[in-house]
Amino acid sequence: MMGTSQTLTPALRRRRQAKLRRNTLYLVLVAIGLVAPFVAYPVFLMKVLCFALFACAFNLLLGYAGLLSFGHAAFLATGGYFTGIMLASYPGLTPELGILIGTLAAVVLGILFGALAIRRQGIYFAMVTLALAQMVYFFFVQAPFTGGEDGLHGVPRGELFGVISLRSNVAMYYFVFAVFLIGFAVIQRAVHSPFGQVLKAIRENEPRAVSLGYNVDAYKLLAFVLSAGLAGLAGSTKTVVFQLASLTDAHWHMSGEVILMTLLGGVGTLFGPVVGAGLVVSLQTQLAQSPLGNWVSVILGAIFVICVLSFRSGIVGEIQKMVRKNFK
């Protein structure tokens, strides 16, 4: 009597349907990503993708581990500067190796920062990360090899694997898109793994996670390092795209901007940071060239205030709520 249909309980069926829907959504989005450079300007899209990856990395920490880092610019900049310096000084180095080195540098910095910062919680954690990031900023201002205020320029895009030239914007775009997909897949896996579940448990109730026997510090540190590494990956890729690394990336404004992107899109959702980054970058680009150019910061500030006051879970968060309410 207990046939195969019996094992499909309604809950299981719903979960399968949800998985199917999610996979379809992923496929559609990848397809959009593949045709996008023929519709929109590739350099703009690359910028969106780099910031989207940066915001996703930040979201891994804030949205899933509940840690508000106010110093993520340090990882973005470290990745960027290391990649830039390596590629500019060793012409034989291929871009993917340069990006790897930049990412590793960010990982090492992440271990150092993380080991110090995760000992504190809440606002103190944010302050420790901010202070450490400011130290990194001053290091980049002073260091002889970063070009100080002028920044690091003329980083060659080079040839991917020594074969494919990245000089054309479209080729570069597909490379950046691939990097983004890898980064996003890592986050997606992390979030949906037992590791991600433990992170969420820590976010919701840390003492309880401790009492259940989890080594909370190790989990937090791993999340921090993962987030730092992915932020570094975003910075490294950005340096290759724009062929420069500058202090803007290390400035605390950048740490603030990524918070804005994540909150606007929806903290704790996978796509939220992507939507937020897309929105913020397009607003900055479009407004900067419009007669409202002088008001970019004011308009972004106003949007942030409206977001925090009226749709606190961000754009994607609100959409998810609506879907859950109406299409159950």
Place this chain on the structure above:
Amino acid sequence: MTFDRKTLASSIALAAATLMAGGAQAQMSDDAVRIGYLADMSGTYRDLAGPGGLEALEMAVEDFGGEVNGTPIEIFSADDRNSADVGANTVRGWIDEENVDLVAGLVASSVTIAVTKVLEANDGLGIVSGSAASSITDEHCTPNHIHWVYDTYPLANGTAKAVVEQGGDSWFMLTADYAFGHALEGDVTRVVEENGGEIVGGVHHPFPTSDFSSYILQAQGSGAKIVGLANAGSDTVNAITTASQFGLTQSGQQLAGLLIFLNDVHAMGLEATQGLLLTTGWYWDMDDQAREWAERYFERVGRMPTMVQAGIYSSTTHYLNAVAEQGTDDPEAIRAAMAEAPIEDFFARNGRIREDGRMVHDMYLAQVKSPEASEGEWDVYEILSTIPAEEAYRPLAESQCKLVNN
């Protein structure tokens, strides 16, 4: 409504003709001369170039008649927010998508260097009016840009030399602790020592600093006749304000500002800045020609133009003249034509563009007036002397530019 055959045929022919015209008109790259204005429109450097610089650019285009040999001139503008990647990205987009022929403005040096790399890679043309870094036409020179108004070399050279010659032979340096400050300090030290003066002391302050009191006290204690400010923007403003509160100038010491603009002096007021020595590329009240243009600008904008804003008008006009004369907007030909024509207008005296892209012209040593001597809100400088074009800027013999054969 339906298309009859004839309409369809003729519209296709018309479309084809339009397409052909693009190719047939070998001279102009397309149907318009497009100028993109990139500057900080909302941040620290807003007042020295910013929207006022865009007005100057629009004025230049209007005075030129809005077209070159029948080809209309279009203006684009964008805020770079002092970010190198925003600036480089914007210019790349302008060249790829809008076919922009000239990029003007360009203030923060990090943005400028990033943009010139994009211009070089994409064969564009840029005129830098706002940036201070002398490296823009030194190690970062390209055949695709020109540096117009000033750079740190004459600022250090002009002010330091003139001050030492006037008897200010002992200096205390107040230096912003980053590459720009160190470069400026190095230039000043060299000039002071070459002219028989000496540096008796100095202090590096972090960038940016809001509290200068301990540094100013050190400067007062040093006994130097001159306190040189090798910093910029809000740091300079804060240092001068603190010096004024501590009565530094009243006690017989003099301040020498190395990077100070009209808008800074206007904002701080004459009470705080009086007696300050500085080098400028242009001053609105320096002669009749300058006054005449500045008054037109004032009527339009409501502020007197800074040297950067005047330089934007001057350089745009020079560019448009070259385009009109050559009948092309090809960057290489235009840059060559611009370099050939001497520059003599309300802004530049004895101006010419060198092969490294530096536009050299007479610079002026100025002193800020005392409140009693000033006759109006904008009457703030007294021009003390002229620094001849050929002496003011870094000699080509010392250049590291790849376009110069050394």
